[in-house]
Amino acid sequence: MSHITLKQLAAELNLSISTVSKALKDSYEINEKTIQRVKKLAKKYHYRPNKTALNLKNRQTKTIGVIIPNILNYFFAKVLLGIEQEANEKGYQIIICLSNNKYSKEAESLLLLSDGSVDGFILSIAKETQIQHRYNHFEDIIGQDYPMVMFDRVSDKINCDKVIINDYDAAYEATDFLLQHQRKKIALISTINDLNIGKSRIKGYIAALNNNKNYKNEPLIVEIHQKTAYTTVVNTLFKEHNDIDGIFATDNVSAITAMKIAKSNGYQIPKDISVIGFSNNKISRLSCPPLTVISQNALEMGKKAASLLIDRIATNSTPHFTTATIDAELIVREST
Amino acid sequence: MSHITLKQLAAELNLSISTVSKALKDSYEINEKTIQRVKKLAKKYHYRPNKTALNLKNRQTKTIGVIIPNILNYFFAKVLLGIEQEANEKGYQIIICLSNNKYSKEAESLLLLSDGSVDGFILSIAKETQIQHRYNHFEDIIGQDYPMVMFDRVSDKINCDKVIINDYDAAYEATDFLLQHQRKKIALISTINDLNIGKSRIKGYIAALNNNKNYKNEPLIVEIHQKTAYTTVVNTLFKEHNDIDGIFATDNVSAITAMKIAKSNGYQIPKDISVIGFSNNKISRLSCPPLTVISQNALEMGKKAASLLIDRIATNSTPHFTTATIDAELIVREST
């Protein structure tokens, strides 16, 4: 990190700094021989323009701040992959902050990076933030004219570009798929009831049931609030409703836990009970049986978020914000 | 991003820039009343010192470049989590690049960030890089005096700080555990034979077998080279060796595939066959039966890597590099 500077090159060449700078850019002003001399020495010392100096001069960093609730979650990891690909292609770097679903960490990250460290933000709202409806930190950032794109977990309250999937439609489709397969009692298991996306999925589930004339049962919704509670909650569900023949879970840990318990209770999958999960991650492919899921197309979401942000950075004037919807997709495997 | 500057504050207050700067820092030189006036206005405009300007002035970025082979891999994601935690605590930000196990992307990332964008690097070598033994890009970076810490997939050829687990010992322990449970024919399945860590794990496996006087069989090592080949390779293994009663896999997809095939062939787990995987990830906890694994303590690795790097950045002189070994741990579940 003892980088050579224009100043040092200029001194060694007995030229001025500006001449060296121009020579390196093949300026028409500079004598061809000088250009060669300069380039030769620059090469020798592996000269590269200092990024920080350029950032200061250009008043931009070509860097995007990405704030993600949980990097161990396959969905978020894959969105990040998409963001990184698109950003790199457009010449941007990614600074990553992990909110761990905490409001405080999210707010702090936003604050730390809003000192000119980045040109804009891509984020998905932390669970705690969404539960507490504390959006002031987002408003602050937008108030400072930082471009911002929210994905997946977004909020109506915030005015910015967004990338989402249609959770309502996806849940509707999943539920309807179960109905098409003559399922008579379908339960929904959700760990994310506090989130807007969780609420949309419930609505889609209910709508699908209501729109089906042959379906006789009431919606049956089970909430899981603690990581430790999966097994007990699902056990209770099976105990109280031993005629369940379909499960739609808003996450795969729930779905797979349900399959395990169903199997241990003697159900055959998918003969006696069908199960659909959410997110096309590794567990869904490796579970037994492999799990039918709603795939959110996380890579596309990431790419779209990045391209929206970069466009916004380029033309920071436009007043109209867009909400892009990425198609979700039912991937049918052996659990249905 | 229309940040207010000292200059603007100074103009509005009819003071000089340096007075404003000092006032904001409670300098003893400045009149208390002036300090208050300055602070009030600064607060009003939410003044924050421009990070880029500070970086230029201080000749450091307080940013670490992290280059990771695959963010969808739970192990790497968790290491990243550890790096982020430690780095944030010490006031550093993380720029992330994903090499996708490609040499070209790894080299390019290193190049892009070595223009003063970061103060140092943390990375795990891309698979392709390790297969091709192309380490010139690392040497370049070190030659430029950039501090660098490698974790998990490291190379003897490169002189820098490292954080690893003892793959040999871990594999030895896993194999020995199977031997203690009277397993008579233990196979090793590896997807990472090209990697140094893969080779160490094989050595540990072989050593454990050799040191056990009662073990009669030869080491039985199966390599998987393509993502599509898991099922066929494992099927062949079972066909050729129907007396296998133990499997140690260097990754969990192999381990779980093996369990699936074993089950479908009528084996009971762990009665007829025991299986051990590598990495304490979600799949290992949710598989049926839950998989016994070697846990690499990824979070600790990340933290250690970050703290090593930050120490190195602080005192860039020291000539001696350390290799920290993080304890791996056998987590026993129901597959053994």
Add this chain to the structure above:
DNA sequence: GTGAAAGCGCTAACAC
């Protein structure tokens, strides 16, 4: 064809 100077936003040594 080359160089001086200003400026990006900030800090700090040094005047006054």
Add this chain to the structure above:
DNA sequence: GTGTTAGCGCTTTCAC
């Protein structure tokens, strides 16, 4: 107690 100046490394306008 306040201001001037130089400098971090670079680009670019304007002189010569």
